[in-house]
Amino acid sequence: DTGVSQNPRHKITKRGQNVTFRCDPISEHNRLYWYRQTLGQGPEFLTYFQNEAQLEKSRLLSDRFSAERPKGSFSTLEIQRTEQGDSAMYLCASSLAPLGWGSGNTIYFGEGSWLTVV
Amino acid sequence: AQSVSQHNHHVILSEAASLELGCNYSYGGTVNLFWYVQYPGQHLQLLLKYFSGDPLVKGIKGFEAEFIKSKFSFNLRKPSVQWSDTAEYFCAVREYGNKLVFGAGTILRVKS
Numbered sequence: 001d002t003g004v005s006q007n008p009r010h011k012i013t014k015r016g017q018n019v020t021f022r023c024d025p026i027s028e029h030n031r032l033y034w035y036r037q038t039l040g041q042g043p044e045f046l047t048y049f050q051n052e053a054q055l056e057k058s059r060l061l062s063d064r065f066s067a068e069r070p071k072g073s074f075s076t077l078e079i080q081r082t083e084q085g086d087s088a089m090y091l092c093a094s095s096l097a098p099l100g101w102g103s104g105n106t107i108y109f110g111e112g113s114w115l116t117v118v
Numbered sequence: 119a120q121s122v123s124q125h126n127h128h129v130i131l132s133e134a135a136s137l138e139l140g141c142n143y144s145y146g147g148t149v150n151l152f153w154y155v156q157y158p159g160q161h162l163q164l165l166l167k168y169f170s171g172d173p174l175v176k177g178i179k180g181f182e183a184e185f186i187k188s189k190f191s192f193n194l195r196k197p198s199v200q201w202s203d204t205a206e207y208f209c210a211v212r213e214y215g216n217k218l219v220f221g222a223g224t225i226l227r228v229k230s
Contacts, residue, residue: 003161031216040127042208042220043162056217091162095216107218109154109162 002026004110006092012116013082020078021113025094032075033107034067035091036060043091043109049075050097082117089114120144120211124221131199132229139194139224141209150212151192153183154220157205165207168192179203201230 005024013019025032030051035043046065047057051072061067064082069075079086089112096105125140143149153165166177173185183194192209206225210218 033217040222042122042210042223043218045217045219048217093162097216105216106164106167107216108164111161 004092004094004108006090006110006113008113009111010114010116012118015084015117016081018078018080019082019115020076021090021092021115023075023077023092023094023110025074025092026108027073029094029096029108030072031095031097031105031107032069033093033095034075034077035093035109037089037091037112038087046077046090079115082115084117087115087117120149120213120219122209122211122219122221124207124209124224126224127222128225128227130227130229133201134198135228137194137196137199137203137226139207139209139226141192141194141221142190143192143209143211143219144190146187146190151183151185152210152212152218153177153181153192153194154208154210155205156208156223162208165194199226199228201228204228 033048034046037043046061047067049069064080067077091112093107093109095107121144123142151168154162155165156162165181166175168175168185176182181196206223208223209221
């Protein structure tokens with residue numbers, strides 16, 4: 001399978017614990033995105049990388065969240081001191097960088113990692 | 119920042135009925151628009167996209183969408199739905215940086 005791969009697919013953790021999710025994008029894609037989705041809502045943007053550089057972070061991404069893409073390939077999203085409000089599906093996506101406004105490249109999504117904080 | 123409104127959260131149709139799902143975005147200028155679909159247990163998949171040119175865009179599986187700039191709309195249509203179209207449908211607009219702003223989604227159930 002050459003799509004976007006995420007693991008673990010499901011994680012149940014106790015409040016206060018740290019969790020880490022991994023994303024492996026489509027191999028030639030230089031853009032990598034993290035989104036969060038809760039029940040009844042569409043995905044919400046968290047952050048994105050171009051190669052190893054983190055170019056933008058949403059205000060949804062509190063200080064307890066950190067994302068890295070150390071070698072410009074896979075990425076990790078860590079949540080420290082989890083809270084019940086962090087329960088959601090965390091989606092990773094990847095694309096080629098657009099050549100300009102209007103050229104756009106399709107963003108491909110992974111299957112997501114479900115987090116339940118109890 | 120853009121926002122996206124999807125008019126119906128749940129739609130139930132019988133097979134062979136026609137489908138139209140509404141989508142409005144908040145402000146104009148140059149926009150790139152998308153419809154994604156999420157089948158039960160699967161990941162988000164692109165149905166179709168609009169960047170420029172013909173405002174009537176055709177996508178996969180017989181879906182199409184019409185961009186109406188004056189109405190800030192990008193409604194999704196299909197002339198005759200099938201049971202296999204049961205899924206959640208998301209409209210999205212691209213913001214600077216190629217990130218997407220999604221609507222809340224419409225859950226479509228097609229009765230066989």
